[in-house]
Amino acid sequence: MRILIVTAVPAERDALLRGDAAFPGNTEVDVLAAGVGPAAAAAGTAVALARSPYDLVVSAGIAGGFAPVAPVGSVVVADRVVAADLGAESDDGFVPIDDLGFGTGVYDLAPELVAPAAQAVREKLGAVSVGPILTVSTVTGSAARAAELMRRHPGAAAEAMEGFGVATAAAGAGVPFLELRSVSNPVGPRDRAAWRIGEALAALGAAAAAVLPVLAALPVLPAAPVPPVSPVRKEQS
Numbered sequence: 001m002r003i004l005i006v007t008a009v010p011a012e013r014d015a016l017l018r019g020d021a022a023f024p025g026n027t028e029v030d031v032l033a034a035g036v037g038p039a040a041a042a043a044g045t046a047v048a049l050a051r052s053p054y055d056l057v058v059s060a061g062i063a064g065g066f067a068p069v070a071p072v073g074s075v076v077v078a079d080r081v082v083a084a085d086l087g088a089e090s091d092d093g094f095v096p097i098d099d100l101g102f103g104t105g106v107y108d109l110a111p112e113l114v115a116p117a118a119q120a121v122r123e124k125l126g127a128v129s130v131g132p133i134l135t136v137s138t139v140t141g142s143a144a145r146a147a148e149l150m151r152r153h154p155g156a157a158a159e160a161m162e163g164f165g166v167a168t169a170a171a172g173a174g175v176p177f178l179e180l181r182s183v184s185n186p187v188g189p190r191d192r193a194a195w196r197i198g199e200a201l202a203a204l205g206a207a208a209a210a211v212l213p214v215l216a217a218l219p220v221l222p223a224a225p226v227p228p229v230s231p232v233r234k235e236q237s
């Protein structure tokens with residue numbers, strides 16, 4: 001089993017590398033800090049997958065948590081990732097890219113991965129939230145925006161900036177995907193004093209240490225069909 005974990009920044013990567021985890025001997029876990037935001041995450045993941053085969057891709061890092069589902073210091077396992085600001089504004093509100101007819105902004109994750117990952121975190125840390133994790137390009141900074149996201153995505157657990165990008169690259173390669181986050185701040189009014197990054201990085205490392213041996217012991221999920229990537233050659237006139 002070869003697992004690629006994609007974080008945004010080196011501090012997240014190092015928290016994952018530090019955590020002690022015992023895998024079966026045939027397991028390899030690589031951790032890539034690909035940059036902040038969905039574009040950097042997608043590009044970094046796609047390059048890593050093009051260079052080397054993996055059986056599973058995990059987007060991991062810190063996140064904002066939606067109250068009361070995911071308090072600061074808690075851990076979230078996504079059952080769905082949503083590109084929450086990919087679409088169009090209109091007089092009637094936000095129109096998701098799915099409704100525009102330009103593809104999808106939603107990936108539902110395999111229950112065969114989500115359930116054992118969540119169970120592993122629950123057993124080790126005592127609690128876990130399972131729910132949609134939103135991917136945004138702009139960090140939410142107001143109560144109004146947080147309320148709007150919760151209205152559009154009932155049950156949303158957390159908000160971060162990379163999951164959908166990593167998931168898109170994984171889907172493009174037919175590789176199963178999971179997102180694992182620890183909560184560093186509440187989603188809501190901007191308040192840098194309220195961030196608990198050290199606490200969140202420690203929780204991330206502990207969660208990964210719990211989850212990785214469980215994932216490594218699972219049967220490899222079959223590769224999903226990949227969408228075509230077919231450039232068309234322009235002829236000289």
Ligand SMILES: O=C(O)c1cccc(C(=O)CC[C@H]2O[C@@H](n3cnc4c(=O)[nH]cnc43)[C@H](O)[C@@H]2O)c1
Binds near residue numbers: 037162192
């Ligand atoms: O300047 C701010 O107000 C601010 C508030 C929260 C996070 C940031 C970041 O620039 C961190 C981006 C980085 O961390 C993840 N992250 C952590 N918390 C959140 C959040 O509330 N909303 C979105 N992303 C968050 C994210 O995945 C990035 O990798 C700045």
